[in-house]
Amino acid sequence: MEGTIYSLIPPFIMLVLVLLTRQVLLSLGAGIIVGAFMLHNFSIGASLSEIWSTFYTIFYADGAVQWGSLYLLSFLLLLGITTAFMTASGGSRAFGEWAIKRIRTRKGAQTMPAILGIIIFIDDYFNSLAIGQVARPLTDQYKISRAKLAYIIDSTSAPVTVISPISSWGAFIIGTIGGIISTEGLAQLGELEAFVKMIPLNFYVFAAILLVFLTILFRFDIGSMKKHEQRAETTGELVTKGKEVPGDLDSEFVEHSNGKVLHLLAPIITLLVATVTAMVITGVQGSEGEVTLLSIFASTNVNKSLFFGGLFAVLTGLYLYTYQGKPKSPVRTVFVEGVKAMLPAIYILILAWMIGSIIGGLETGSFLAERVKQASITASYLPFLIFIVAGIMAFATGTSWGTFGIMLPIAGEIAVNTDAAMFLPSLAAVLAGSVFGDHCSPISDTSILSSTGAGSNHIDHVMTQLPYAFISALAAAVGYLLYGLTTNTFISLLVTIVIVFIIAFSFKPKPQNA
Secondary structure (H helix, E strand, O other): OOOOOOHHHHHHHHHHHHHHHHOOOHHHHHHHHHHHHOOOOHHHHHHHHHHHHHHHHEEEOOEEEHHHHHHHHHHHHHHHHHHHHHHOOHHHHHHHHHHHHHHOOOOHHHHHHHHHHOOOOOHHHHHHHHHHHHHHHHHOOOOOOOOHHHHHHHHHHHHHHHHOOOOOOOOHHHHHHHHHHHHHOOOOOOOHHHHHHHHHHOOHHHHHHHHHHHHHHHHHOOOHHHHHHHHHHHHHHOOOOOOOOOOOOOOOOOOOOOOOOHHHHHHHHHHHHHHHHHHHHHHHHHOOOOOHHHHHHOOHHHHHHHHHHHHHHHHHHHHHHHHHOOOOOHHHHHHHHHHHHHHHHHHHHHHHHHHHHHHHHHHHHHHHHHHHHHOOOOHHHHHHHHHHHHHHHHHHHHOHHHHHHHHHHHHHHHHHHOOHHHHHHHHHHHHHHHHHHHHHHHOOOOHHHHHHOOOOHHHHHHHHHHHHHHHHHHHHHHHHHHHHHHOOOHHHHHHHHHHHHHHHHHOOOOOOOO
């Protein structure tokens, strides 16, 4: 069943179960089991062995420890502990009280994480998790639902990172483009030059970021987001009762009555400085030949850097908490509660990795890519079609990077052999579609970590973000169709933006107090 239409069955089953049950662990588990049975012709023994293999290879494979996975999972635990220290010390409450005196509206409280999402463009993981820790005390004060915060974080993190050359994503994409340019014999085009020229052609990114700010400005709360926001404002219930919320702490420790803003900002600043420093160090160590800013970000070990950033953040929080006076909760309680808060996110992430491995074995991505290669495509419609296929692929596989790796070379090859003028637009459409699919997928690691950073139930985040992702995708799709007819980047991007404006403005509610 590998590489056939049947390979779409596991992600389809997972999606249906998510919609029907809203239980992400159950849905992921069902997708893993069905996929494993399909891989081994429904042999029970072989299928159970496959499930076990996909689990333990997360941690140990090919005779080596998988440090990348361990570093990321450890970072999540460290982040939970850091959050616990910031809360137990009274730092989160102090920051909320400080910020509410300066940011006096709900719009302002939502705008802060949106702006931070654009400014912090180094890595999507770091963006998703760090911004949530800074913004949550403020958004909680203004009764902004956690689902809304997760949407703001997710719809700025990946879109900004994918168009920034100085980021972990940008470096990877530039390196991939360099190989494609060499393979296709386009020596006159530099990879960095190509990346920069592709930025305005990434219509979905600009539509998604714009829609975040229009949603804040016009209170454009639609679908289930409207329900979450109304409930948060009227009852103060920021998350759905009875649902697991990664990153939320139990009330088993007492917040210190004399907390300072320093108790929140110091660990966050330490996390930022230590992570960026570690990224530079590991990037220099991994660079071959001349060390440049681009080579550093291309070679950096993001997960390892996050781990050391998290470790120093915990040590900072522990140091500040130790020298606070009593009464306060025992340090052991703070550690335990911080770890417990992150366990739901870790469970989801591990299962997402497992189903990603199963889907990879079924060659779902290869099947979709092969359909593109075999299709008789009119050159002018190539970016539009590639945008759609990349979106489906990223949704089904839950990975933008995997979609980049598969679809960028295929898109480049098809464009060169049909119309070389569509080379860069087609590559840009891959990036746009990949981010779109990533925003829609319940097994996307970026979405999982955005839920974690915001303290939102994961399925609540996915379901509330879907309408916004589809609006942005609709506008981008029209943009790519128009580009195929006009080959004018400015007009196509302008139309994309105008469509987003029209939709948001047309459905904005009656004016209310901010």
